[in-house]
Amino acid sequence: MREGEERDLYPGQTEKGNDGEATSAVLSAPAGGRSHPGITRRCRRHPPCQPLLGTRSRPSQPSRHRVGGRPVALIGSPKGRALLGALLLRPNRAVPLDTLEAVLWGESPPATASASLHNHVARLRRVLAEDGEPRLRAVPGGYLLTVGAGELDSELFTERLDRARAGRLRQDWAAVGRETVQALELWRGAPLDNLPDPALSHPEVRPQIQQLQEARLQALEWRFDAELRLGRHGGLAPEPARLAEEHPLSEVFHRQLMLVLHRTDRQAEALAVFRRLRRTLIDELGIEPGPAVQQTHQEILTARQVSLSVAPAVPHPATGPPGTATGPLLAPPAPPRTPADRAPARPSSPPTPWRRGPTGA
Structure with missing residues (x-):
């Protein structure tokens, strides 16, 4: 931490940052405004994390959420979202200043990057503050964002995928299906898809995006396997x-x-x-x-x-000239009859005895 930087983290900032971006983090949402679906790596208790790693919100249509019981708006500034993303990718760990500057401005940050970063940190700190306890604080060499257990959907996703993996080892396909379905419900699109290009191309951000995408495909594969195993x-x-x-x-x-x-x-x-x-x-x-x-x-x-070999033959209806009988199956013609067939032999009987009568017969 360079000397004098702590002073820039507290209220008293101007309405314009040193890089010319508006500093207000609270924007009004139109009635019925909806955010675009994205993936759900977000801070559950602090929904402003959601537009960065959870949903893609249009600057003109930010959705309102609550932090510490009070309504706040999603962070509309691309730099603010990039800052929050870099901090959430390393929760409860210090993120160096040069890493944050590279995420916000790329490999060639402007001369005003340090002062502008302080402005963005101050705005984000005010949004995330809860009951007077700051979540974002300065540490030697950088900043640290405190995140509690179960507050990041990415961590919940990983936990459920681990439980699904254990179910596969037990061949408990019902558990595999249940855990993968619950894990996939946390997704709403591509991870970090609303970050600016410098953040997405940063070497610390890009591998984590690929890791999340591969994990999602793994969850889909296991879910389909479970459905097939269960006959569904x-x-x-x-x-x-x-x-x-x-x-x-x-x-x-x-x-x-x-x-x-x-x-x-x-x-x-x-x-x-x-x-x-x-x-x-x-x-x-x-x-x-x-x-x-x-x-x-x-x-x-x-x-x-x-x-095909055991399928019964399908009868075809017979056709004939008008006036002839037709049906699904006709009997084959009978063979020609022989003279013996025309005069069948009578059963043999004993000869009748002759008696001589009065006339001699």
Whole structure:
């Protein structure tokens, strides 16, 4: 901490920061104004964290929330959101001044960056203050944001994903489905998608974004696995179909889509999914699908052949000239009859004895 910087953190700032940005953090929200869906890495007790890591809000339509029981508005300044994001990515840990400046202004911060950073810190401190206890405080070499247990949705997401992983080891598919559904409910879009470009491209921010995105895909994969294991594949096709479209090289989502289609009597579509994946992998990577996809494809083919071999023949209605009898199935014509057939032999009987009568007969 450089000498004299602490003085800039307290009230008494001007309405314009040194970088020319408006300092007011409280903006009015239009009636019925809604924020754009984003992901939910936010401070639960302090919703101003939400526009940064939770939702994308338009500057003209910030949503109102509460901090410490009092209404406040979302942070509309891009620099303010970037500052909050950098602090939340390292909760309860000191963030160096040079890191914060690089997140806000990139690799070449202006000469006024230090003073402007103090202005943004002062505004954010006032917004996050609760019952006179400052959450954002200066520490040697930087700033530290205090975050309590369970206040970041990203931490809750990780905890539920860990519980889902434990359920997979126990093969408790009901628990896996429950935990992944609850974890995915915390998401509302791409993480940190409302931060300015310097913040998104910072080497400490970009890896964490990728990590969150990979964790979300893992949760989706485990959720679909649980649904399939539990036999709840009805109505499940649209989600893996969308993910297979978004990730054309993902064998996992294509295989799950094949299983869903196969188990809902859509074998032809399941085979078409395999052909499309195989063609994409060969064209893009020069490889064949992996063993799991190949095995699923073979199972679908085998089941299809079995179903065709045991299916009863479908009768076709007979047709004939007008006036002739028609029906679903006509009996074959009878073979021609022989003379013996026309005069069947009578059963043999004993000869009748002759008696001589008066006339000699």
